[in-house]
Amino acid sequence: MSTVTSEGTQTHGESAKPIEAIESAIVRFVGDSGDGMQLAGTQFTTTSAVFGNDIATFPDYPAEIRAPAGTLAGVSGFQINFSSRDIHTPGDKVSALMAMNPAALKANIADLEDGGLLIVNVDEFSVPNLKRAHYESNPLDSDAFDRYRVYKIPITKHTFEAVKETGLSTKDASRCKNFYALGVAFWLYDRPLETTLAWINQKFAKVPAVAQANTLALKAGYHFGETAEIFTVRYRIPRAKLAPGKYRNLTGNQATALGLIAAARLAGKPLFYGSYPITPASDILHELSLHKNFDVRTFQAEDEIAAMCSVIGAAYAGAIAVTGTSGPGMALKQEAIGLAMITEVPCLIINAQRGGPSTGLPTKTEQADLWQAIIGRNGECPVPVLAARSASDCFSAAIEAIRVAVKYMTPVILLSDGFIASGSEPWRIPDAADLEKIEIKHADDAETFQPYERNAAGSRPWAIPGTLGLQHRLGGLEKADVTGDVCYDPDNHQHMIELRARKVQNVANDIGDQEVFGEPSGDLLVASWGGTFGAVWSAVQRAQAEGHKVSHMHLRWLLPMPKNTGAILKRFKKILVCELNMGQLQFVLGGHFAIESEGLHKVQGRPFMIGEIHEKIVQVLGGQTP
Amino acid sequence: MSAIDTPLKPKDFKSDQEVRWCPGCGDYSILSQMQKVLADVGAEKHNTVFVSGIGCSSRFPYYMDTYGFHGIHGRAASIATGVKIANPDLTVWVITGDGDGLSIGGNHFIHTIRRNIDLKIVLFNNRIYGLTKGQYSPTSEVGKKTRSTPFGSIDNPIHPIAVALGVEVTFVARCVDVDVKNMISVLKRAAAHKGTAFVEVYQNCNVYNHMAFAYASDKKTKDDHVLYLEHGKPMIFGKERDKGIRLNGTMPEVVDLGSGISQDDLLIHDEKAAEPTLAYLLSRMRYPDFPEPMGVFRALEAPTYEAVLMNQIEEATRQKGKGNLNELFGAGDTWEVN
Incomplete structure (x- = not known):
């Protein structure tokens, strides 16, 4: 939320209008799917990022590519929180809503804060458009919006x-x-306009008329603000005090792609990415397919199953093998993930979760695939599961997942979600030289080679086709310990199931202790996982500032969990698990550690707001502020 | 370990695993011929991979002393695709059956073939589900009585060669499990082909569908029911080589040679024809109305998927240089915080 700082007002350049310095603001562009709101939002984001603000974005668009113009179904929006301090979410309430038509206004007005700026394209408030948005009369003519600062601009005409x-x-x-x-x-x-002007000239270099028109429109909008008499004030959000370094704005999907390319390079291997297009994971495929000069081999398979199976083949043959999908595709891949698990080939499955079940809410976020990741396969089939906590965190999560996959010879599941996959934030660009190599030692000794002999980590050797003398056969039938021959022996089956499960548990040796943000014990521990980190941590910080004895535990590793997880849980009087599902982590924690907990469950296809988590924390603590 | 400079023998391709097909199964013959062919073509064990799905035929990789992967039902071609893209230097064979490859794996079958990725797909067609104990398969004939169709199958069968031609297969051939000479010749041609090679093998399941292909395998009758295809040669068949295939309008017909009809009137086989029309016509010739063609229907040279993919990588590397991580990380709009 925006707050006026003590810096007060000042004037800027030749502008005659006063500029008020504020700490942060949340702007949301809303319009028809065809209105280019995602583009406007992205450009505003890039400019703010380059300017030096901390940013967090939330693109929110419909599943339909072009729903009928002017309808509620077709409303597309892009929200940016930009700030001079450290922020973790795109924000709860919007400070400025830019609505391009009545439907966009109707679908979004509830999120505008009292006193917020409402800028509408008044040209689109025709009777037919009002009707399409199910407005009986023009809301701009009523007193319904008195609590906002309304600016009616004829954007179309201008x-x-x-x-x-x-x-x-x-x-x-x-x-x-x-x-x-x-x-x-x-x-x-x-x-400043420079970043967007440069983008326009590059993007439309081949269509100069379009480049010129977009430039003229951009400048006209800017000059309108300056010269028209309607705005009395403008705002400035100073640069954020981020950690020193070079930054870039990245979505979670882009960060994932860069992490995968880096991991393959760190391992000295080609990257194989077999995938089938699915929202909201497709951008990983798009990004990777641009970077063939890193020996990235993308394969757009005919379906989700083929994608997963191609990954198994590529892993067997020695590549860093990865697939990306979302919930429905994950369901289709599960049998093949079981095959990767029993054959113990290293690979990574990325699930950018979306609203389910079935096709559900394809473009909206949710965290309801945790069970699918942990227990979603036939037979005893544990695989390591981790979740990225923010857009930029997808980079390191991808590298960590590959590191575990090749060390433990196992498929690994990396969970992201629509919110962090498509949302963006600043990423402090690492120096590639600082990234730790991924050491891989393939089997090469034909005299001693046994396909299912295990090392100290519990892993079998990675022997790749093309290696002289190591011919062996893998497959989904149960294998004899050590030799890997097909084996139906009852005791061997139990033994192998235990070995595979133990191997997955051994991953806990590599992931370190679970962190607790706040005091190590207290009245309440708020537990969360995945893309909700920013909202939950912000809410906990707010409660801590109020004097509540509340701490935050955000799980990166869901299977196995860090070894001290159970001990942490037992040090708090109450546990509150916040997640965008009906209590999947809550159930897992209860099953693992026999603890009672309360849950905050939201399944509306939208991320958490800080306010609603804070409210729940206070409620669980008895409703009183110390 | 066998040294690579010593020519390998068929037995060198046998693994130490006990073969567990039913006695009398047609699979034994295919296994033997494959081992012979690999030895004959000078295949290297460590550079050869057999990938299979699920079904009786799909146990095949366990019995070969090469690299092998026994996959899940229907997905062999997809696993093999990953192997080939990850390492295009490997020779990759796919072993599948009529249920595995055409029913549950039908989608992968067509898409793999249309890409022309260099895999050799051998489909053991016995027109029955054997491993699940006797249900009708997608190649079973209409009316077939099986455990799941006690009143006769009401499904129209799929014809794999016609389907493969429909997705522009660059190499397609057929042989019979007991016709050793023809199978060896077909498998050698498949081994030499660059691109997807599809071989349908008529294979006898002596437990659940015995003698399904007797017309094509029985020494007494097969010459009248089988047409051996030879590139550039007229289509002649019959024990006395006195019958041929002639084109009547757009339809093939069986004619007797001699009574005013000479070899010059017959269709000439052209496996290199750019259009798949002739091959498709051959794929429609079925017992009992026609002799069923054996041998190579079609063999074309065309760019392979993996070669084009690797070319794109080389080209991108030539243009942009070998990828540099720091350049990748720092691309686009960046800003400094001090």
């Missing part, structure tokens, strides 16, 4: 006027509206 000289068709000219709106937002928050 855009047409601004781009007239380019000679673009009405349709093409209309598509520049998002840049006009972006220009207004840039003026309002005192952002």
Whole structure:
């Protein structure tokens, strides 16, 4: 939420309007799917990031590519929280809502804070458009919005006027509206135009008329803010005091892709990525397919099962082998993950979770695939499971997952979710030289080789086809210990199941102790996992600041859990598990550690808000602030 | 370990595992011929991988002293695709059956073939589910009575060669399990092909579908029911080599040679025809109306999936240089915090 700081107001450059310095602001662009809101949001994000703010974004778009124009079903939005301090979420309440039509207004107005800026494209508030949004009369004419600062701007008309000289068709000219709106937002928050102008010139280099039109629209929006009499104030969010270094804005999917390329390089191996397009994981495939000069071999399979099986083959043949998917695809892959597990080939399965069950809410976030990851296969089939906690964390989580996969010769499941997969935040760019090598020693001694002989970690050797004298056969039938021959012996089956389970438990030797944020004991431990980290940690910090004896435990590793997890849980009087499902981690913790806990369960396809977690914390603690 | 400079013998390709097919199963012959063919073509054990799915045929890799992967039902081609992309230098064979490859694995069958990735797919067609004890398969004939179709199958069968041609297979051939000479010749051609090679083997399941292909395997009758394809040669068959295939309009017909009809009137086999029309026509010739073609239906040269993929990687590397992680990390809009 934006708050006025003691720096007060100041004037900037040639601008005659006062500039108020604030700590942070949350802007949301909303419009039709075809209005270019994702683009406007991304550009605002990049500019703010390059300017030096801490940022967190939340793209929120419908599953339909182009739902009928002007309808509620077609509303697409992009929210950016940009701040001069450390932030962890895209924010709860919006400080400025830029609504391109009545449907977008209707679908989003509830999230605008009291006193917030509501900027509407008044040209689109026609009777038919109001009707499509199920408004009986024009809400802008009523007193319903008195608690907001409403700015009615004829964005469509202004855009047409601004781009007239380019000679673009009405349709093409209309598509520049998002840049006009972006220009207004840039003026309002005192952002430089250079980054976006450079982007426009690069992106539309081959269509100069479009580049020119977008440039004109952007500048027209900016100048409108300056010259029109309607805005009385503008805002500035100073640079954030992030840790020193070079930064870049990344989505979780981009960070995942970079982590995978880095891991393969650290291991000195080609990267094989076999995948089938699915929202919201496809961007990993898109990103990886750009980087063939890193010996990245992408394979768009005919289906999810083929993708997983190709990964098994590639892993057997010695590549760093990875697939990415989302819930429904994960369900299809499970039999093959079982095959990877029993054949003990190293590979990684990334699940960018989305709303389920079935097709569910394809473009919305959820964390309801934890059980699917931990217990979703036939037979006794544990595989290591970890979850990234933010967009930029996907980078290191991907590397860590590969490290575990090749050391323990096992499939590993990395959970992300729609929120962090598509959302972005600043990433402090590491120096590649600081990344630890991934050591791989393939079997090479034909005299002593046994396919299922185990090392100290409990892993069998990785012997790859092409190695002289190590011919062996893997498969889904149970294998005899050491020799790997097909074996139906009852005692051997029990023994092998135990060996495989123990191996997965051994991963706990590599993942360190579980951290607790806050005091090591107290009245309440809030437990969370995955992409909810930012919201939960922010809420816990707020409760701590109020004097509550509350701490936060955010699990990165779900299987196995760090060895001290049970001990931590027993040091708190109460446990609250916050997750975007109906209590899956809560159930797992109860099963592992025989503890009672309360849960905060949200399954609305949206991330947590800090406020609702904070409210629950206070409620669990008896409703009183110390 | 055998030294690579000593030519390998068929027995060198036998693994130490006990073969567990039913006595009399057609699979034994295919296993033997494969071992002979690999020895004959100078295959290297350590550079050869057999991948299979699930079913009787899919136990095959366990019996070969090469690298092997016994997969899950229907997915052999997908596993093999991963192997080949990860290491294009390997020779990769896929062993599958009519249930594994055409029913549960039908999707992978067509997509693998259309990519022309260099895999040699050998499909053991016995027109029955053997391992699950006798249900009808996708190649079973209409009316077939099995444990799951006591009143006769009402499914129309799938014809694998026609399907493969439909997705532009670059090499397709057929042979019969007991016809050793023809099988060896077909498998050698498949081994030499660059791209997806698909071989259908008529294989006898002597427990659940005995004599299903007797017309094509019985020495007494097969010459009248089988047409051996030879590139550039007229299509002649019959014990006395007195019958041929002639084109009548767009339909093939069986004709007797001699009574005013000469070899010049017959269809000439052309396995290299750019269009798959002739091969498709051959795939439609079925017992009892026609002799069933054996041998190579189609053999074309075309770029393989893995070669094009590796070319793209080489080209990208040539243009951009070998990937540098720091450049990758720092690409796009960046900013410094001091």
